[in-house]
Amino acid sequence: MIASDFSSSVERLGEMIAEAAVIVPFTGAGISTECGIPDFRSPGGLWSRNRPIPFDEFTASRAARDESWRRRFAMEPTFAAASPGRGHRALATLYRAGKVPAVITQNIDNLHQASGFAADHVIELHGNTTYARCIGCGLTYDLGWVKERFETLGHAPECATCDAPVKTATISFGQAMPEDAMQRARELAQQCDLFIAIGSSLVVWPAAGFPLMAKNAGARLVIINNQPTEQDDMADLVIHHDIGDTLGPFVGN
Template sequence: MIAPDLQTASAALRALVDASDRVVPFTGAGISTESGIPDFRSPGGLWTTTQPIPFDQFLASRDMRDEAWRRRFAMEEYFGKARPTRGHLALASLYRAGKARGVITQNIDNLHQAAGIRQEDVVELHGNTTFATCLDCARTYELSDVRRKFESAGGRAPDCDCGGYIKTATISFGQAMPAEAMQRAQAWSRDCDLFIAIGSSLVVWPAAGFPLQAKKSGARLVIINREPTEFDSIADLVVRNDIGDALAFLIAH
């Protein structure tokens, strides 16, 4: 069912949540736009003007590593100031109520953790941009330390003490998906009784397959997204209203 209005959407979603014990929220960029973080993929998004740097280019070219870090620090005005949205707070409320064991997210902004979901209960499919790691020894770095080295070197990307390349802890195009996160997301999707896809276009695979996995395993499926998705036809409820408005009842719970 495509909800015809917000009141219908909220009532139907509340009924589904109340009837469920194992809810899995799955979030995409749409849940964070209210915080000021731009959507990358949508028309007019950042990637329409600036193409992302593939992982193989990052590894092969010092200039590409320099550019990758220049872009990340340019984005700090968005990521550094971002605060959890009503949607993040609503899902944190669902988590605290024991309805959801955590959240699966395609986002890299750390806002689910900031809203109150423990780090170990946030399954990050595309990593996290709020810190960096060495690709060789896995040492972690604060972005402030990387930036200081970057600027003192005249805009050159610093390397780890072990000689490895330092990169934000995100998954780039062409980089292997995190095996543990993928396994956990699969297990949660198969075990839930309600799967709620929120603010995702559901076009990026393999992550987009989790709603389908949940549905095939017997769960009810809700999709909350402004634009149609290819899974709308199999969803039990489709909500095209604002995410914060649609989930507001959870904050009041």
């Protein structure tokens, strides 16, 4: 059902939240735009200005690795200045209340953790850009170490242990999805009675399959997104409105 009246749709959302025992939120870039973090796909988004660097190109080309890290360091002031928005804080309120066991996210900005979710309860399908990882042995690195080495060497550093490339702990095009996170997301989608997709275009697979999985397992499905999605027709409630305005009433003290 696509609600035409915003206030009544928020009221209905509140009723569905109250009736649910287990709520699983699924978040995309739209929940973080009010925090100052631009999305990727929309006009003016990051990918309209810079072509994504695929994983195989990153591994094969030092120039690609250098460019990847230049872009990340250029974005550091944006990520460093961002704090959780109303959407993050509303979900954290439901988490503290015991309604939400974990959040599934396509985002890489660490804002769910900053809002109060335990790190183990943030299922990051696309990784996390606030630290780095060796793509060989998996050793993690602080971004400060990477930047210092980048500036000293004049190029992207290799792992101090195994000499493999170091990249942000995110999932690039062509890189394998994290199987542990995918399995946990599948389990959550199949065990909830309310699944809320928030700020996702629902076009990136296999992540976009989780709302369908939850619905097929018997959960109610809510989609909150500024723009229509291909899954709107199967949702129990669709709200095409600002995410912060929609979820703001559910922010607790």
